[in-house]
Amino acid sequence: MAFATQSVSLGRSFLLLVYRDLRLAMRQGGDAAMVVAFFVLTVILFPFGVGPEPALLARIGSGIVWVTALLAALLSLDRLFLADYEDGSLEALALQPLPLELVVLAKCLAHWLVTGLPLAVTAPLLGLLLGIAPAGYGALVLGMALGTPSLSLIGAIGAALTLGARRGGVLLSLLVLPLYVPVLILGAAAVEGAVSGLGATPHLLVLAAIALAALPMTALAGAAAIRQALE
Amino acid sequence: MNRFANPTRFMRISAAVLPAIGWLTALLLVVGLVLALFVAPPDYQQGESVRIMFIHVPAAWMALFVYANLALASAAGLIWRHPLAEIAAQEAAPLGAAFTLVCLVTGSLWGQPMWGTWWVWDARLTSVLVMFFLYLGYIALVHAFDDPTRGARAGAILAMVGVVNLPIIKFSVDWWNTLHQPASVFRLGGPTIVLSMLLPLLVMAIAFTILFFWLWLVRIRSAIVARKLRSLRLAGADDFAQLDASGGKPAGSYPS
Amino acid sequence: MTRKRRRLTAVLAGLATLGLATFLVLTAFSDNLVFFYSPSDLKTKHVPFERQLRIGGLVEEHSVKREADGKTIDFRVTDGSNTVAVTFTGGLPDLFREGQGVVAEGVLRRDGSFLASNVLAKHDEKYMPPEVADALKRSGHWQETSASGNAEARK
Numbered sequence: 001m002a003f004a005t006q007s008v009s010l011g012r013s014f015l016l017l018v019y020r021d022l023r024l025a026m027r028q029g030g031d032a033a034m035v036v037a038f039f040v041l042t043v044i045l046f047p048f049g050v051g052p053e054p055a056l057l058a059r060i061g062s063g064i065v066w067v068t069a070l071l072a073a074l075l076s077l078d079r080l081f082l083a084d085y086e087d088g089s090l091e092a093l094a095l096q097p098l099p100l101e102l103v104v105l106a107k108c109l110a111h112w113l114v115t116g117l118p119l120a121v122t123a124p125l126l127g128l129l130l131g132i133a134p135a136g137y138g139a140l141v142l143g144m145a146l147g148t149p150s151l152s153l154i155g156a157i158g159a160a161l162t163l164g165a166r167r168g169g170v171l172l173s174l175l176v177l178p179l180y181v182p183v184l185i186l187g188a189a190a191v192e193g194a195v196s197g198l199g200a201t202p203h204l205l206v207l208a209a210i211a212l213a214a215l216p217m218t219a220l221a222g223a224a225a226i227r228q229a230l231e
Numbered sequence: 232m233n234r235f236a237n238p239t240r241f242m243r244i245s246a247a248v249l250p251a252i253g254w255l256t257a258l259l260l261v262v263g264l265v266l267a268l269f270v271a272p273p274d275y276q277q278g279e280s281v282r283i284m285f286i287h288v289p290a291a292w293m294a295l296f297v298y299a300n301l302a303l304a305s306a307a308g309l310i311w312r313h314p315l316a317e318i319a320a321q322e323a324a325p326l327g328a329a330f331t332l333v334c335l336v337t338g339s340l341w342g343q344p345m346w347g348t349w350w351v352w353d354a355r356l357t358s359v360l361v362m363f364f365l366y367l368g369y370i371a372l373v374h375a376f377d378d379p380t381r382g383a384r385a386g387a388i389l390a391m392v393g394v395v396n397l398p399i400i401k402f403s404v405d406w407w408n409t410l411h412q413p414a415s416v417f418r419l420g421g422p423t424i425v426l427s428m429l430l431p432l433l434v435m436a437i438a439f440t441i442l443f444f445w446l447w448l449v450r451i452r453s454a455i456v457a458r459k460l461r462s463l464r465l466a467g468a469d470d471f472a473q474l475d476a477s478g479g480k481p482a483g484s485y486p487s
Numbered sequence: 488m489t490r491k492r493r494r495l496t497a498v499l500a501g502l503a504t505l506g507l508a509t510f511l512v513l514t515a516f517s518d519n520l521v522f523f524y525s526p527s528d529l530k531t532k533h534v535p536f537e538r539q540l541r542i543g544g545l546v547e548e549h550s551v552k553r554e555a556d557g558k559t560i561d562f563r564v565t566d567g568s569n570t571v572a573v574t575f576t577g578g579l580p581d582l583f584r585e586g587q588g589v590v591a592e593g594v595l596r597r598d599g600s601f602l603a604s605n606v607l608a609k610h611d612e613k614y615m616p617p618e619v620a621d622a623l624k625r626s627g628h629w630q631e632t633s634a635s636g637n638a639e640a641r642k
Contacts (some may be wrong), residue, residue: 002425017414021503032359059539094506099493099497099557101497109500142376147241157388157389157392161372161385161388162372162375162385163391164376164381165375165376165385166375166376166377167375168375171368171371171372171375173451174367174371174372175366175368175372176369177364178360178361178364178365181357181361185357196534196535196540197533197535198532198533198534198535200513200608201515202515203515204516205511205512205514206512206515208505208508208511209511209515210510210511211507212504212505212507212510212511213504213505215239215504216500216504216505217392217502219501220501221388221392224309224388225385225388228381228385228388229381229385231381261553272616272618273616273617273620274522274589274614274615274617275615275616275617275619275620276582276610277579277581277582277610277614280581281614284614344580344581345579345580345581345582345608345610346580346582346607346608346609346610347579347580347581347583347605347607347608348580348605348607348608351607410590410607410609412609412610412611412612413612414612415612415613415614416610422610423614424612424613424615425614425615425616425619426612427616428614428615428616452642456490463630
């Protein structure tokens with residue numbers, strides 16, 4: 001059955017691509033470790049900046065963690081397609097049977113595994129340092145788990161659009177940060193809702209909805225952007 | 232459609248209609264401003280401050296309308312690969328950004344006396360601010376490539392992604408509890424604004440729309456001329472380079 | 488899989504994710520994703536005490552009283568079914584008056600009253616000159632502004 005074998009091979013090549021990107025990330029000195037280090041260090045700067053008063057830190061803690069997570073995700077974005085673009089392997093990826101839309105999603109998944117996931121895992125530790133009330137931890141971790149995929153997906157559109165641009169890194173943040181605003185608002189509000197007892201569920205649901213809606217949009221826009229970059 | 236897509240024909244037709252559109256814009260703006268500033272009655276709650284609305288609301292409509300035009304021209308440019316559509320999209324963006332800025336600034340000026348604050352982070356204000364940054368991002372992206380075609384295509388994709396924001400802006404006041412009031416004109420059940428205020432508002436809206444089309448045409452025309460000039464210069468530079476190779480003067484800096 | 492078939496699967500998958508996303512958003516909207524809470528929300532939902540939040544509604548008629556120090560103002564905010572007493576010290580915006588929409592930022596105290604640190608006037612979607620408003624009121628065609636404007640429209 002040609003149908004089945006081909007769909008299996010599509011799934012296989014998708015996973016292979018994810019695996020390849022993960023191995024590359026590990027080989028090149030642990031992107032995940034760098035991102036987490038940046039995340040932790042930047043959050044630790046805040047008590048020095050705003051003063052160590054526990055009540056103040058507890059109140060703005062969720063915002064600090066989320067803003068820093070945004071920046072950490074952004075930091076690793078500009079290399080999402082750039083390395084493959086520069087050494088020509090992106091061209092090879094575009095020619096193989098796996099559709100470019102799925103190539104984009106595979107790279108997003110790999111990016112999330114080396115940035116978003118470690119961020120979500122580290123977040124409760126930082127919550128502890130900032131003194132976020134224990135009731136907020138569940139919402140913080142869940143919100144990160146549901147929100148960071150959107151960061152990778154939306155960021156991938158920006159990364160694909162800025163391939164070959166002058167000052168690509170700065171431009172990327174100009175394009176992507178405004179689009180991150182809803183994720184930031186909802187992520188921080190989820191923690192606030194959980195701490196105050198109003199509940200975090202609606203915010204978490206909308207975070208999940210953004211991630212879902214970003215999937216097809218990133219696949220289409222990212223693939224279109226890469227195609228025009230390769231022309 | 233295709234008849235107008237030919238740049239030469241576009242230049243001829245636009246040159247013919249441009250003066251008329253310009254005068255119409257001036258006339259409508261004068262009439263609209265007189266109606267808005269002197270004829271329209273003060274509001275029963277807001278008093279004279281309501282007059283800010285006659286600038287603010289048309290500017291807000293234009294911010295959305297220009298974005299829709301930008302996205303349409305971008306889509307046309309991507310699908311038919313037509314240079315005129317690409318130019319049209321690029322030339323719409325700064326106008327849209329300007330209208331958005333006018334909307335934000337006048338809104339802030341109205342908010343201070345009426346609401347008691349220059350700015351709040353409610354859904355309407357935030358989503359409009361995001362649109363302002365989308366315009367800026369689009370302009371920056373278009374100019375970030377050495378190859379102008381690549382800039383146009385990348386910008387077009389961004390413009391189409393940003394369309395998601397339009398319904399969010401429009402319906403933000405219905406979906407969330409915002410400080411910003413809900414729609415008064417385009418709403419189910421008819422406008423909640425009296426005719427003596429609605430009329431100046433509509434005149435101003437039409438004036439802003441025609442002002443946009445006038446500026447848009449002027450900008451597209453000058454962009455076409457600039458492109459022609461550049462290709463002429465490049466052709467000239469080629470001649471110059473040949474001269475250079477045959478032992479002439481150094482070619483100096485090439486126009487970028 | 489033929490090219491056509493693959494494209495169809497892709498489109499269906501895309502629509503399915505978008506549909507699921509819409510469903511999640513609609514589920515969330517029936518809950519409390521708000522800029523401010525109404526006085527009824529304060530009663531029915533477990534809105535926490537002593538935390539910074541916003542309440543919104545109409546300033547109840549004949550409820551505004553200035554205290555002896557001349558700066559502190561007491562008024563009640565209503566949404567038609569419930570009211571909450573608000574205390575505020577400071578400058579009020581031009582549009583603040585009885586019967587008008589208002590959003591107050593502050594904390595809910597344990598006695599159920601609200602201590603505002605900031606008061607914003609919320610304008611409704613009606614625009615008319617004073618004579619028209621008077622005429623409407625006299626002829627009995629005046630429709631009272633919906634409490635907190637857009638919040639009412641959703642219900």
